[in-house]
Amino acid sequence: MFETIAIAPPDAILGLTDAFQQDTNPEKINLSVGVYKDANGQTPVLRAVKEAEQKILETQTSKSYLGIDGLPGYCDQVAKMLFADQIDRKRLAILQTPGGTGAVRIAGEFVGSQFAGSKVWISNPTWANHPAIFHSAGVATEQYRYLNGDRTGLDFDALLEDLSSGPVPGDAVLLHACCHNPTGVDPTADQWRQIAELLKAQKLLPIVDFAYQGFGQGLQEDAEGLRILVETCPEILVCSSFSKNFGLYSERVGALTLVAQEPAAASAALSQLKRLVRTNYSNPPRHGATIVATILQDPQLTETWETELTEMRNRIAGMRTRFVQQMKTAGVNRDFQFLLQQNGMFSFSGLNPMQVDELRSKHSVYIVGSGRINVAGMTEHNLPRLATAIAAVL
The missing domain is CATH 3.90.1150.10 (Aspartate Aminotransferase, domain 1)
Known part of the structure; x- marks a missing residue:
């Protein structure tokens, strides 16, 4: 064959x-x-990573499987990195994933399995792998305009026009939290507020790709767009990665975070996300997540x-x-x-x-x-x- x-x-x-x-x-x-x-x-390899690995080497007692949703201490640190104290942890369903790419794939499968017929709207241009991932997950994609005519800045009016007229309620919109890939062109805080209001009014689900936190203006500054969305939109999916900001490319350390309106909805969603993971990679790798958790739990x-x-x-x-x-x-x-x-x-x-x-x-x-x-x-x-x-x- x-x-x-x-x-x-x-x-x-x-x-x-x-x-x-x-x-x-x-x-x-x-x-x-x-x-x-x-x-x-x-x-x-970052100095902090080497120190954390030495600490792990001296204290780790098992290489047993993690749970389907990953290392609990890591997931708690993901929540703090994304939202600080902005949101009740009970409203969050968090999965440790194999990199940000794994988070995007599980997000696509979740949308496809739970909201049949929903499309994902992606910026033109976007990371070349985005449309392929969603298509492989069985989810159709459409595009919204992003760059101006000379491709040097954001065409915000075109973005608003396309997202106002194209998607239907229940569709998802993929956004880059900061350091837009491939353009490096990001919305301002005021523009993020307008995007958030539009998504809420149109009843659209934001999917936020957050691969570069800390590489733009700073850890907190780069989360501003996401936190503006959370203030306005009742439900969000966030795909985050620690490949860049911790230099952990080969360890494949990412997370998918679901924000629900109520704790009960977050629990139900987590059960469905875990079902998707179980039939894919079953459970995530331990080492990279342990490095991140070790660093973020130690002030020094x-x-x-x-x-x-x-x-x-x-x-x-x-x-x-x-x-x-x-x-x-x-x-x-x-x-x-x-x-x-x-x-x-x-x-x-x-x-x-x-x-x-x-x-x-x-x-x-x-x-x-x-x-x-x-x-x-x-x-x-x-x-x-x-x-x-x-x-x-x-």
């Missing part, structure tokens, strides 16, 4: 990593995959982690500024100042697919076909060459 199987197309982003690894150019630059890199181009480790997170955030912001300056130095006849208004690891460069292809084929510079650049992949060493390459394709 296997001889009839066709080869699947490569992943739009991870496929670039394969091409990058095969490139023999010693000066090649990879700005495609969304991982943080330090000034030396390495993805480090928390302080160390927050210091490191601030260092990462500041490095990204610094490279964004240096890139804009470097493009001026290269004499490029295009104003890149708009990049300074974007948040997080990613920036939408404005490069078209032909220019992206030329960067890869002629200069060994790898970015996503949409023009998304991973700013965290820039270093003082590769920045001049990157600017020269972009100047050449422009």
Whole structure:
């Protein structure tokens, strides 16, 4: 039977990593995959993580299965990270998931199994994997406009128009809490309030992808949009990840948090979420969640982690500024100042697919076909060459 199987197309982003690894150019630059890199181009293990792992090594007594919903102490810390003391914990159903991707998948299956016919509305553009995940979960998707005509900022009027006229009551709307992937363009607090009021009036379910808390403006600042939604919308799904802000990419540490109007509804929803997990991956891995819980339950480790997170955030912001300056130095006849208004690891460069292809084929510079650049992949060493390459394709 296997001889009839066709080869699947490569992943739009991870496929670039394969091409990058095969490139023999010693000066090649990879700005495609969304991982943080330090000034030396390495993805480090955080000091707080190493200290927590040492503590775990000395005290852990079992490698037995976790419950279907994961490590209780971890789930409690997720609630604090997202909402502080804003919401009654009894209104929350929280699952530890294999990364933020696992949270999105379970959210899609939950919507599909509980609200037949509901669609998920996603921004255009969005993370390339979003529509594929929902389609695999059996949920149809539609798009709402997000960027303005020159693709440098938010077209808020178009966003409101599409969400006012397209979805029907019971549909879901996928939103990025901060550091929008792939654009880095986020709504303001006032715009978040208008979005929240619209969702409530239209009886739409917010699904919030929160993969980059702390990489935009700060831990609390990045949660502002989510907390505005919670003040207005009675029910929410939140898909969060600790891959970026704890550097735990390979440990796959995420969470799906459901906000219900009443504790009874949260309990019922958790039972359905656990049923979905049981027939998928059964229960989540322990180690990564234990690291996060250990750090957040220890004031000294928390302080160390927050210091490191601030260092990462500041490095990204610094490279964004240096890139804009470097493009001026290269004499490029295009104003890149708009990049300074974007948040997080990613920036939408404005490069078209032909220019992206030329960067890869002629200069060994790898970015996503949409023009998304991973700013965290820039270093003082590769920045001049990157600017020269972009100047050449422009």
